[in-house]
Amino acid sequence: MLRIKEIRKDKKLSQKVIAAKIGVSERTFIDYENEKADVSLQVLRKIADALECSIIDLIEKVNVQQSNSIGHNVLGDRNKVGHIDNEILGLLRAQLEEKDRKISEKDEYIKTLVEKLTSK
Numbered sequence: 001m002l003r004i005k006e007i008r009k010d011k012k013l014s015q016k017v018i019a020a021k022i023g024v025s026e027r028t029f030i031d032y033e034n035e036k037a038d039v040s041l042q043v044l045r046k047i048a049d050a051l052e053c054s055i056i057d058l059i060e061k062v063n064v065q066q067s068n069s070i071g072h073n074v075l076g077d078r079n080k081v082g083h084i085d086n087e088i089l090g091l092l093r094a095q096l097e098e099k100d101r102k103i104s105e106k107d108e109y110i111k112t113l114v115e116k117l118t119s120k
Contacts, residue, residue: 002044002058004033007051021050041094055095059088 008018019029022043031037032047039047041055048055 002033002035002039004047004051004058007053007057008033011051013051018047018050022046041090044091045094045098055091055098059091 008015015029015033016026019026022029023046024032024043028037032039032043044055044058048058051058
């Protein structure tokens, strides 16, 4: 479950604005928000950028009581548990790759600044 609508409303942004930022129609964004359409990782990343949050923030947080009941519902179906684990791991990997990319960009920027400053 995703928290797109909750975060968007907290930030007082309209569906139309976010749809425009991610390059889809308002109808498509509404379907993403209401989980009537599948959201690819690439689109989820665009939504996170538009909402100025992380992909992880978009994933619904589950409290202990909910996780216990969810555990009882899916423990019998190992494939479902594996699918959920792989999906979460994929999202976490993507988030880490994005952070690594940003760190690399900052390192390059700092290196360029240092070179400019020391060459004067």
